[in-house]
Amino acid sequence: MAPSRDEITEKVRQALVDALGVDEDEVIPTARIGADLGAESIDYLDIVFRLEKAFNIKIPRGDLFPDNILTSEEFVQNKKLTDRGLAELKARMPFADLSKFAQNPNVDDIADLFTVDMIVRYVEAKLAGPAA
Amino acid sequence: MRWIWIDKFVEFERGRRAVAVKNVSLAEEHLHDHFPGYPVHPPTLMIEGMAQTGGVLVGEALDFREKVILAKVTRARFHRRVVPGDQIRLEAAVVGEVRPEGASIDGRITRGADLVAEIQMMFAHLDQSRAPLELGDENFVFTEDFIRLLRMRQLNHLAPPPPRRDVPQEGRP
Numbered sequence: 001m002a003p004s005r006d007e008i009t010e011k012v013r014q015a016l017v018d019a020l021g022v023d024e025d026e027v028i029p030t031a032r033i034g035a036d037l038g039a040e041s042i043d044y045l046d047i048v049f050r051l052e053k054a055f056n057i058k059i060p061r062g063d064l065f066p067d068n069i070l071t072s073e074e075f076v077q078n079k080k081l082t083d084r085g086l087a088e089l090k091a092r093m094p095f096a097d098l099s100k101f102a103q104n105p106n107v108d109d110i111a112d113l114f115t116v117d118m119i120v121r122y123v124e125a126k127l128a129g130p131a132a
Numbered sequence: 133m134r135w136i137w138i139d140k141f142v143e144f145e146r147g148r149r150a151v152a153v154k155n156v157s158l159a160e161e162h163l164h165d166h167f168p169g170y171p172v173h174p175p176t177l178m179i180e181g182m183a184q185t186g187g188v189l190v191g192e193a194l195d196f197r198e199k200v201i202l203a204k205v206t207r208a209r210f211h212r213r214v215v216p217g218d219q220i221r222l223e224a225a226v227v228g229e230v231r232p233e234g235a236s237i238d239g240r241i242t243r244g245a246d247l248v249a250e251i252q253m254m255f256a257h258l259d260q261s262r263a264p265l266e267l268g269d270e271n272f273v274f275t276e277d278f279i280r281l282l283r284m285r286q287l288n289h290l291a292p293p294p295p296r297r298d299v300p301q302e303g304r305p
Binding site: 018019042043045046049050052053061 | 203204206207227228231232233234235236254256
């Protein structure tokens with residue numbers, strides 16, 4: 001049986017507490033992994049390792065935290081995502097809420113999409129979807 | 133000076149688990165300053181020893197092709213002091229598996245039946261990181277010297293043999 005959203009949230013919270021050394025009550029759904037919880041680049045890899053272990057899933061590189069959209073001229077111009085870039089990001093991160101970001105798609109703000117809630121929804125989709 | 137804080141490997145399961153031992157001796161100069169009259173093997177050097185045990189474990193899994201660097205000490209707890217005359221056992225186990233980007237390990241240090249330390253750390257493969265630096269092809273982590281040392285320290289079966297030199301053979305046409 002698939003775990004409930006609460007169970008997923010609890011495990012995600014534990015993974016973030018262990019990876020980032022933050023207090024449990026800091027890990028609220030809207031908390032941003034970087035700006036609010038202080039994650040640095042290597043922490044994203046740590047988080048991926050912990051999620052894989054906690055949920056017994058495989059997270060391919062760039063699946064949860066896409067990292068190669070920003071390096072393409074097709075997708076980024078003048079530090080903003082192009083329409084194609086935005087479409088790509090939507091396709092790659094169906095689990096993220098892009099509505100606000102899309103109004104002013106500054107590449108510097110992409111990291112703000114990575115919230116606790118986004119990770120929960122990613123895991124939820126991963127567990128519900130076709131086997132990884 | 134060689135900055136190596138393990139003496140030899142005693143167990144090695146490729147990509148999964150490695151155990152090394154370290155003998156602590158009063159001949160180690162730093163113990164006379166740490167602390168004067170009260171020598172204690174520094175916990176920081178136990179972290180380094182664990183990084184070396186885990187680093188070789190992770191590096192060997194991909195035939196020492198990657199530049200494996202210690203990226204993060206996630207957690208380190210020390211329970212007991214280690215003093216000259218002690219032999220400690222450093223056990224590193226890969227969490228999950230070694231991935232293209234790196235690996236995470238769970239480490240335990242024991243002395244006899246006593247738990248000395250619990251250490252979790254992460255290694256990254258430098259060339260696979262998000263912003264690769266211009267580092268060239270030479271693997272400065274697993275240098276030839278280092279591989280040679282591994283070979284000496286009972287890891288013969290892990291490191292590939294050195295290239296053969298053509299030695300002229302006497303008495304042959």
